[in-house]
Amino acid sequence: MKFLLSFAGVLVAILLLLKFVPSAPINPVLPLPQGQQEVNGHDSEVPKGAGANADGEEEDGETPGNTSIAPAAPGQNYGSVITPAGALPMSALATALGSRDSAQVKLVGKATAVCQAKGCWMTLPTADGQDMRVSFRDYAFFVPKDLSGHTVVVSGWAHRQxxxxxxxxxxxxxxxxxxxxxxxxxxxxxxxxFLADGVLVQN
Known part of the structure; x- marks a missing residue:
């Protein structure tokens, strides 16, 4: 009888412990070490920003986390801090993309137009004279409306759409x-x- 009472007491204690002590997630998502980035396959789909709807269109009313946009000036970064190292000229984009639908790449070119509503996109000219629209991941940052005419470096995903x-x-x-x-x-x-993680103004 004492054994049964002891067993019942231990069982009740375990149940109370499970009820009131939160458990750790089975598979927690750990942050990547600083400076390390996820590497996506060449044929991976373009990661869709949280500010895009199912058709990839911008949701009206989206605002960046930081609404204070510094004026366009050489050395100014928007979004992730990037450097010009390894950036390809726009003329090399077709070769870098090849027949794939998307590719992760860093490019340098001259901004030809900027969204005058809030700076939520800009365009860069391609080698064939078309304008490539650059939007910003998760609409977490925008660029200055006076960025047109400046040479910029963009890092992210080029994709056909x-x-x-x-x-x-x-x-x-x-x-x-x-x-x-x-x-x-x-x-x-x-x-x-192009879906950009960061933009750097070169000049």
Whole structure:
């Protein structure tokens, strides 16, 4: 009888311990050591930012974590701190991407346009004269509206994308284009775009 009472007491103590002492997660997500980055496969899908919807479009009303945007100036970083080391010229992008849909790469080029609503995208010219739209991961940072004309380094993912009519029109409105030009967009189109983790102003 004493044995049964002792056993019941131990069982009750264990149950109380399990109820009131929180357990550690079975598979916790540990941060990477400082300076170490995850390496993605060449044919991996582009990591989608949290600020994008299912179609990859920007959610209206998104604001960066830091709303204070320093003016464009040489040496200024936006987003992750990056350096120009290893950056490829825009003319080398087609070779770096090859036939893949996406590639992780660092590029240098001259910004040709910037979103005038809030600095949530910019464009860089490709070798064939097209504009590559650069957006920012998770909309965690924006760039100054006066960045156009500055040489910048961007680090992130180049990727091919089908852009809907609505999204094309949205970008034209952001750029302050006239309504007739916006209304002339009637078909989705294939574009080469870029999702940046960081932007560095070179000059």
């Amino acid at each position: 089908t852009v809907s009519v609505a999204e094309q029109q949205h970008y034209l409105r952001d750029a302050g284009k006239p309504e007739p030009e916006i209304a002339a967009i009637t078909q989705p189109r294939q574009e080469l775009n």
